Amino acid sequence: MKKVAVYGQSYSISAEKEIQILLEILEENNIVCFIESKFYNLLVEGDILNKKYSTFSHFNDLNNSFDLMFTLGGDGTILRAVTYIRHLGIPMLGINTGRLGFLATINKKTIKESVTLILNGAYSVQERTLLSVKTTPETEKFSEIDFALNEVTIARKNTTSMIGVTTNLNHEYLTNYWADGLIIATPTGSTGYSLSCNGPVVSPDSKNLVITPIAPHNLTARSMVISDETSIQLEVDSREKEFLISLDSRITSVAKNTKVFIEKAPFTIKSIIPNNQSFLQTLRSKLLWGEDTRNETNL
DSSP: OOEEEEEEOSSOOOOHHHHHHHHHHHHHTTOEEEEEHHHHHHHHHTTOOSSOOEEEOSGGGOOTTOOEEEEEEOHHHHHHHHHHHTTSOOOEEEEEOSSSOSSOOEEGGGHHHHHHHHHTTOEEEEEEEEEEEEEESOOGGGSSOOEESSEEEEEOOSOSSOEEEEEEETTEEEEEEEESEEEEEOTGGGGTHHHHTTOOOOOTTSOEEEEEEESOSSTTOOOEEEETTOOEEEEEEOSSSEEEEEETTEEEEEETTOEEEEEEEEEEEEEEEETTOOHHHHHHHHSOTTOSGGGGGGO
């Protein structure tokens, strides 16, 4: 490893010790480090850095000469960092300084151990599916960044009334969901918003997507697991003139006659998993699976 990028929260410093530990390890191993400009300015203002670093501020400032991107924060930080990487194929590793952290899996207490494992080649690479979104008519806000790592969500706007989401899979009618909205989640996003709406947990390496209604009026409406090769077409019926579309944390309003087309993106995000981490271990620790005392002998 010769060159890395570092991305963190730009609105507050919550990882002073963690960024210092990371930069110290990188410097010890003669690894060139570029820091996202807003995060860098925050670190300079906080007098946290002991030297100057090169910075990046846009997707165009990065290229495939970078071996890895480190993020410091929670899962939201990783979702924002993805907009800098896009299709470049730069692997990501999240150091969790937030709360839950399904994507940012590296505990802040094990930074040195985990980074050392990576430098020694003791890791695996997990490719994560993204969703690509198109609308008719086109939605200007998503014209450049038209993809999502976690989920695409259709939701009501400025009303307490339900919306109807007519859903077609591969141009075949599925149903009309009467609900507060509809979530189309990747395996990565299955542990996010979809999970809180009673959706299933899906293994990151499975080739599936999850359709989860938000507070459906029809109680027989349940989450559905489909192939990630499926093309999805959505149309919304609403009392309001607009509804909301969100791609991870990016949200916009569109006219209710807008048609939404969702499919698997043509690129993936590479997630680095050190050998001291695993998806099943994350499930146990984050969702408290196995907390039943009867399972203690199996832990």
